[in-house]
Amino acid sequence: MTSTGLALLGAGLVVGQADLLAGLLADGFAGQGAHSGGLVALAAVLALRALLAWARGALAQRAAAEAEYALRERLAARLRRTGPHRLAARRHGETATLLTRGLDALDPYFTGYLATRAACAVVPLVVVGWLWWTDWTSALIVVITLPLIPVFGALVGMHTARRTARQWRLLARLGGHFLDVVAGLSTLRAFGRERHQAEVVREMADAHRRATMRTLRVAFLSSLVLETVATLSVALVAVPVGLRLSAGELDLRTALVVLFLAPEAYLPLRAAGAAFHDSAEGIVVAERVFAVLDEEEPAAARTGAVHVPAVGPVPVPDVRTARLCLDAVTVRRPDRATPALDDVSLTVHPGEHLALVGPSGAGKSTLISLFLGFTCPGAGRVLVDDVDLAALDPDAWLARIAWVPQRPHLFAATVADNIRLGRPDATDAEVRAAARAACADGFTEALPRGYDTMLGERGTGLSAGQRQRIALARAFLKDAPIVLLDEPTAHLDPVSEAAVTRATVDLVRGRTTIVAAHRGSLLPHADRVVTVHAGVLGPTPTPAAGRPVFS
Structure with missing residues (x-):
């Protein structure tokens, strides 16, 4: 309504x-001279047009900022609700490009x-x-010729939309691949593949x-068209x-009004055509954003297998x-054709320490993800004292878990900020105590600036x-009553495994642990x-300490 009102004004x-300009020029040619009242009125109209153009621009900028902020919030909220398993299927670099450069378009x-x-x-x-x-x-001539501009604009615009969609796909692919390359740069250098990837990014x-x-x-x-x-x-x-003016069939004032107004009838359509091409990338981005927002929820949310109350x-x-x-x-x-977990029932009692064993891909991480709320079951329920986990406030639930x-x-x-992730308000003394409990104080204090040492993304340098x-220091600092650990000693050398094991034993004491x-x-x-094998629970082997449960 505001845009329509401003456009009408x-x-x-x-x-x-x-009309004012035509009148002043016609009177001037007639030898009557310019009237001061007409000049003042014309100046006022010009000033109002300039003020109106500024107001429309300011309102458009404000609307753009609010819309982009709202879309970023909705997209970020959707990604927060998306479990890590579903999020992993989407390339992080492309998502980052969409949230930053994409929405700016x-x-x-x-x-x-x-x-x-x-x-x-x-x-x-x-x-x-x-x-x-x-x-x-x-x-009548204007009415007949006016539709030509949108017709030609639409013909060229369809071609532009296809070109712009391809351009955006290439940009998203480039941004995603570049971020992935930077994240794995140390691995690429270790295998001597950094030059090849540099060539790929260049191409x-x-x-x-x-x-x-x-x-x-x-x-x-x-x-041009x-x-x-x-x-x-x-x-x-x-x-x-x-011709009509020369023949005396039209007076000068009327002719000038027509000549001044005729270009104004075509100007908005020409401006819309140019603006469409400038905004073509933004339209493609908006379609991609809404495609992400409209993605189907997990099967449980669609089928109603998990009850979510309507009252909060x-x-x-x-x-x-x-x-x-x-x-x-x-x-x-x-x-996957087979279920990650198939008709699994399990109860963990308060303060119990439950260990899940099984080969890689058996469903152990999926089971932990269920208790975190990152994965919704397609059938069955996850319960906390007979209360469906889907009915709980996810932030309040995660505040009670150390993962x-x-x-x-x-x-x-x-290093200190990384340890503070679960408790941003923790003091330096509490951070050091958590690191000491996790056997992380020794190597941390040996770093160039101790706890103030800057780490690279993903902990590069450690x-x-x-x-x-x-x-583990994060978990000690959070001091949550429930501890979930997903293979904390995997891929570690014997010395590190022994240190992590000692810290883990101290961490889980007095807490419900999986x-x-x-x-x-x-x-x-x-x-x-409890053994997890092929998505079901089964009998448990008893291996020697320190040896793999399943090779």
């Missing part, structure tokens, strides 16, 4: 400017294309109506450059007006005395065992050992 000012769409659409609907109607009242023959960048230049050529062609059609249309109006989240029970249960749970993956994944993610921040102990163990070093400290 702008159309009125266009007509007023043309919506600026021309909101500030240009949408801002001109209201003008396209209002200004030509007002101008043609005034021309019809002033000189109906000229208005992808060149492909994006060529696609961009092709898109720009089409955009320039579109501008629209300008040519508009110029010829104005000429079709101007030539008959000039249920308060989290006292987890220190709560039982954790899987009630006939089945989980299926889109990329140590198999490959913990460390951020490009200081060994696998050191990263694992930083993750640990997925590929090696047997933690099994003597478990109250119960």
